[in-house]
Amino acid sequence: MDQIMKLSIFASLLLxxxxxxxxxxxxxxxxxxxxxxxxAATSQTSHESGGDExxxxxxxxxxxxxxxxxxxxxxxxxxxxxxxxxxxxxxAFQGFAASxxxxxxxxxxxxxxxxxxxxxxxISRGSITSPDSRPNAPWxxxxxxxxxxxxxxxxxxxxxxxxxxxxxxxxxxxxxxxTGIYTDHNVFSGRASMLWSFDNNMQDLDGHGTHxxxxxxxxxxxxASNAKLYGIKTLDADGGGxxxxxxxxxxxxxxxxxxxxxxxxNFAGSVISMSLASSGPVTSINQAxxxxxxxxxHTCVAAGNxxxxxxxxxxxxxxxxxxxxxxxGAVDINASPASFSNYGECVDLYAPGVDVVSSWIGGKNxxxxxxxxxxxxxxxxxxxxxxxxxRTLAGSPGLxxxxxxxxxxxxxxxxxxxxxGISAPGGLGLVRRREGGGVRVEFxxxxxxxxxxxxxxxxxxxxxxxxxxxxxxxxGSWLCNAKRSLAHLAGxxxx
Numbered sequence: 400m401d402q403i404m405k406l407s408i409f410a411s412l413l414l415x416x417x418x419x420x421x422x423x424x425x426x427x428x429x430x431x432x433x434x435x436x437x438x439a440a441t442s443q444t445s446h447e448s449g450g451d452e453x454x455x456x457x458x459x460x461x462x463x464x465x466x467x468x469x470x471x472x473x474x475x476x477x478x479x480x481x482x483x484x485x486x487x488x489x490x491a492f493q494g495f496a497a498s499x500x501x502x503x504x505x506x507x508x509x510x511x512x513x514x515x516x517x518x519x520x521x522i523s524r525g526s527i528t529s530p531d532s533r534p535n536a537p538w539x540x541x542x543x544x545x546x547x548x549x550x551x552x553x554x555x556x557x558x559x560x561x562x563x564x565x566x567x568x569x570x571x572x573x574x575x576x577x578t579g580i581y582t583d584h585n586v587f588s589g590r591a592s593m594l595w596s597f598d599n600n601m602q603d604l605d606g607h608g609t610h611x612x613x614x615x616x617x618x619x620x621x622x623a624s625n626a627k628l629y630g631i632k633t634l635d636a637d638g639g640g641x642x643x644x645x646x647x648x649x650x651x652x653x654x655x656x657x658x659x660x661x662x663x664x665n666f667a668g669s670v671i672s673m674s675l676a677s678s679g680p681v682t683s684i685n686q687a688x689x690x691x692x693x694x695x696x697h698t699c700v701a702a703g704n705x706x707x708x709x710x711x712x713x714x715x716x717x718x719x720x721x722x723x724x725x726x727x728g729a730v731d732i733n734a735s736p737a738s739f740s741n742y743g744e745c746v747d748l749y750a751p752g753v754d755v756v757s758s759w760i761g762g763k764n765x766x767x768x769x770x771x772x773x774x775x776x777x778x779x780x781x782x783x784x785x786x787x788x789x790r791t792l793a794g795s796p797g798l799x800x801x802x803x804x805x806x807x808x809x810x811x812x813x814x815x816x817x818x819x820g821i822s823a824p825g826g827l828g829l830v831r832r833r834e835g836g837g838v839r840v841e842f843x844x845x846x847x848x849x850x851x852x853x854x855x856x857x858x859x860x861x862x863x864x865x866x867x868x869x870x871x872x873x874x875g876s877w878l879c880n881a882k883r884s885l886a887h888l889a890g891x892x893x894x
Contacts, residue, residue: 446475448482450500451518454643454683455507457493458514465512467493473510474503485643489653491690494683496643517683522645522675524578524607524638524773536560537620538732539751543778544819546808553732553754554768560622563821564788568623570667571784571793572659573615574652575777576645577608577674578638580630581760584609586617587628595651596632597644604636606760610767611674613758615777615784620757620766622781622819629655634675642681645673645714649687653694660695668793670697672780673714674773676704681713685722688714692723692796699780701772702728702741709741719745725783725800727817729753729775734816740772747800748807748815750778775817779803782819 457465467486471477476497478486485496496519497503507516533540540560542549549558581603582591591612593601603609608630616626631648634640649671656669671691677684688698700718702709709715709726718726726745729737729752736742737753752775759767782803787793792802807815 446480446482447500447502448498450482450498450503452484452496452498452641452643453504454496454515454517454519454646455494455513456487456515456683456686458512459492460514461512463512464493467495470507470510470513471495471497474499474506476503485647485650487646487650487687489650489690489694490657491653491694492650492687494646496647515682515686517642517681519641519643520677520679520681522634522640522642522677522681522684524605524634524675531562531565533560533562533619535619537614537751537756539614539755539774539778540620540622542730542732542734542751543622543782543817544821546818548734549732551732554756556619556756561821562785562819564785566625566785566788568616568626568781568784568787570665571623571626571787572629572656572666572669573612573623573626573780573784574629574631574669574671575608575612575615576631576633576648576652576671577603577611578605578634578636579603579608579632580612580628581606581609581758582630583763584613584617584758584765585763586613586620586758588618590616590626591628591630593630593632594655595630595648597640597647598632598635601630601632603630603632603760605634605638606767607634607638607674607769607773608632609760610755610757610769611672611773611777613766614755614774615672615781617758622778623784626781626784640675642677642684642713645675646683646687649691652696653691656691656694656696667787667790668695668697670699670780670783670787672699672777674701674771674776676701676712676715679712680710680716684713685717688717688724689722695794695796697783697796697799698724699776699783700724700726701776702726702746704729704739704771704773705741706739707741708743708745710743710745712741715741716745719743719747721745723796723800725779725803727752727772727776727779728814729770729772730814730816734810736814737770737772739770740775747804748779748817749810750775750817752778779817782817785819 482498487494507513535556536558538553538558541558544561580591612628613620616623616628618624633644633648659666700714702715703712715726718724725747728746728749729740730749731753753770754768755774756766756768759765792799806818806820808818810816
């Protein structure tokens, strides 16, 4: 049950209203995947309209990469055919989504230049229930900006958000792949826009996308409150949708990201935020996520709310040790993992996801209190946008993922608690450059009792193991041979 609250942003008063029922999660259909082997195309037959929708990704590693139009032509289809729902044509992957019967699928199965043919499946949003500092903030913003415990009423607005960089995401583009954004809400101050919708309806009729957006970058309520928010509507008014919509949304973002890089107009970088999940792994979604990351787009995804292994769904399975996305689980105000949160080696870290107050539809001052890994994800999305003030981090999704995990707070049992870096040595001062066979990671050591030039982090040996996680001082620097040795370093600095 969603616990709904209304808040007047200007009066900062919370008023309870009756609970609303959360929509049931849509059952995902069986996934069909056909991978390319040594296949040759067979003769084509006349296209028959109808059939189930499938996602087709061409094989970019084929000797001659085919044009999407060419593959469609083999099926006697074209881009404007009523059975063709989406065409993907960005710098990282190409393909299409179309309704097709078995004769088309048989043809595709024999095309060596097609890598994936996958039946489109349903996707759902995942909520299950309802330095400088900024006062009157939600508890989640205090949680990600302190190493101390957070206590109190989770639905109150009397917490403090601390940060070291006042740009607060200026120049960052955040793409919310969700139910849309209520762009007129007061917390967005004109920084939110709707760019794309699977059904050409740009309104958020569910509220989930507006809630996520407020946490990522809303005034008062959000982490990176100077970032731009862009709605990519992939889910409908009931919070459900199709995997093909998600792939098409990512395709759009990659194209726009490439255009923004060329423009150079106050552009720090792009981050995709996806608070949605399937009931099983979806190859095409994970491929699209990895393509976005290879294009230089940071990607943050929800772990899911089934209380099970996050590797069992998409896009969560594209994170952790399994891919380049950052997969986020949920904790409550006591920093304990929520009972509903998915877990496992596909999860990178945890963020506030229980009783999170954020913007809502229905009025320019409306808010809602929701729970779910959907609510945890935009906290980390906002941290990524905030961290783009460091242009080295902004330009590398891999390094950003490393930094986000590096500055997170260990909680035991492998749980890392998301932090914006203000509680870690150096915070946003991270810089990395190659030095021979090693990597130098430097931090500006402000707010410490010892002034040092930086931290040297040696890369892992060929065996993939490290004999120690200790740090030793060498002149004005500290030599550390493991990422997680920063906690030890922090202790040394304050001795």
